[in-house]
Amino acid sequence: MHNQIIIKLFLLTLLLLIQVCKSQYYIGDNRFKYFTEVFSWKQISYDFDGIKYTKDEPIQKKVGGIFFRDDVEEKDQFFKQYNNIPIGFEVYKQKVFITVPRRRYGIPSTLNVVPLVAGTSPLLKPYPNAESIDSFVSVYRPRVDSCERLWMVDTGLIEVPNNFEQKRAPQIIIYDLKTDTEILRHEIPMDVLVNGTTSGLTSINVDVLPSHCDDAYAYINDLARNGLIVFSLKQKSIWRISHKTFNYDVGATDFMVAQHTINWKDGLFSVALSDPDDTGKRTAYYHPFISTQEFSVSNKVLQDKNADFGSSYKLEGVRGAFSQSGSHDFHKGSKALFYANVAQDGVMCWNTKVPLTTQTSIVVAQSHTKLVYISDLKVIDDEVWVLVNQIPVFIYAQFNTTETNFYVHKVKVSDLIKHTVCDK
Numbered sequence: 001m002h003n004q005i006i007i008k009l010f011l012l013t014l015l016l017l018i019q020v021c022k023s024q025y026y027i028g029d030n031r032f033k034y035f036t037e038v039f040s041w042k043q044i045s046y047d048f049d050g051i052k053y054t055k056d057e058p059i060q061k062k063v064g065g066i067f068f069r070d071d072v073e074e075k076d077q078f079f080k081q082y083n084n085i086p087i088g089f090e091v092y093k094q095k096v097f098i099t100v101p102r103r104r105y106g107i108p109s110t111l112n113v114v115p116l117v118a119g120t121s122p123l124l125k126p127y128p129n130a131e132s133i134d135s136f137v138s139v140y141r142p143r144v145d146s147c148e149r150l151w152m153v154d155t156g157l158i159e160v161p162n163n164f165e166q167k168r169a170p171q172i173i174i175y176d177l178k179t180d181t182e183i184l185r186h187e188i189p190m191d192v193l194v195n196g197t198t199s200g201l202t203s204i205n206v207d208v209l210p211s212h213c214d215d216a217y218a219y220i221n222d223l224a225r226n227g228l229i230v231f232s233l234k235q236k237s238i239w240r241i242s243h244k245t246f247n248y249d250v251g252a253t254d255f256m257v258a259q260h261t262i263n264w265k266d267g268l269f270s271v272a273l274s275d276p277d278d279t280g281k282r283t284a285y286y287h288p289f290i291s292t293q294e295f296s297v298s299n300k301v302l303q304d305k306n307a308d309f310g311s312s313y314k315l316e317g318v319r320g321a322f323s324q325s326g327s328h329d330f331h332k333g334s335k336a337l338f339y340a341n342v343a344q345d346g347v348m349c350w351n352t353k354v355p356l357t358t359q360t361s362i363v364v365a366q367s368h369t370k371l372v373y374i375s376d377l378k379v380i381d382d383e384v385w386v387l388v389n390q391i392p393v394f395i396y397a398q399f400n401t402t403e404t405n406f407y408v409h410k411v412k413v414s415d416l417i418k419h420t421v422c423d424k
């Protein structure tokens, strides 16, 4: 009798302990400790075929001769180091692509590459080579598809505040990564833009099966004008979807990043695709930037320009307070989505096998110094990679150029979600 009570008490204590441990997985257990730093930079520098740009240069140096001129106007400066902010990235084998959109003067090259083993703070090299810098005006977040191609949107826009200059029409550009040659340049026509606005075309996602490389679709967000632009590679056709779920949520504005209030009105930011079934059907998960909600729609609806979007989309749920996020991406193995959660300097996750609630959408890693504004996030095999650029500091204050300002980090998915609600 006495023994039984002791056993029962013991079991109860054990249960209680398990509950306490479990709850620690939801709060307090910050997985940032598992991150590995891939690169970090105080400031961005360049290497043009051995000619190094490591401090401001008014004009481009040429092979066999260095030219100096002091009378160059600000807008004609070749390299103004402080203005070079990395915003997007991609990884292909041993290459890491780094983009520097032209949001200020003095950006010598918008599409760049560095070798993965380049050391801590590599100099960026123009992609595909130094002669091609004028082939690209401004590129945000490129993506590699499963057919070894690099896709990007060139907005064609020099986006200097109060002095926007549309250099040429925006374009979808595709490179073959096996040969580093251009495969396609397709103009994005005015009729899929709203009043010619190109500043919102900041992401591209490619929907293709490796067995049908010619039958690819690209989904491009328009965060400035709340739209989604779809491109069919096979048909060479392009159309726009507009819907209220792409709009920013006025109730989700005014959160803080790096002590600055973010009151932007950015709509649709990111589309993440689940793994396909045999027929190529996937779920496209999407959210506006200024929002705490997550929506989804079948990729078959996106691919049909006559589909009724309004009766096809689904509200997956509300991620909760301070869940405002930029890029997100899907991990096949776990079926979890990972989010660049800018409002909490962290990475959030939600496992798509369970309903989305504020309990199933959690911050798994956080750093108020090294994850301040994740500008781009990618799932690569079984790892999550992020590019951090602290851009609110650039916009509202001043970088301290003697400190590290930009990072690329990676972390294993298993380390990030083990024993959490994202691990199902």
Ligand SMILES: *[C@@H]1O[C@H](CO)[C@@H](O)[C@H](O)[C@H]1NC(C)=O
Pocket: 194, 195
């Ligand atoms: C587009 O431009 C027209 C004319 O300037 C203006 O009336 C309209 O409000 C603009 N639309 C948007 C969505 O900005």
Ligand SMILES: *[C@@H]1O[C@H](CO)[C@@H](O)[C@H](O)[C@H]1NC(C)=O
Pocket: 400, 401, 402, 403
């Ligand atoms: C910049 O960072 C350095 C090194 O951490 C520090 O000594 C210096 O005070 C900082 N400067 C400003 C203006 O905050």
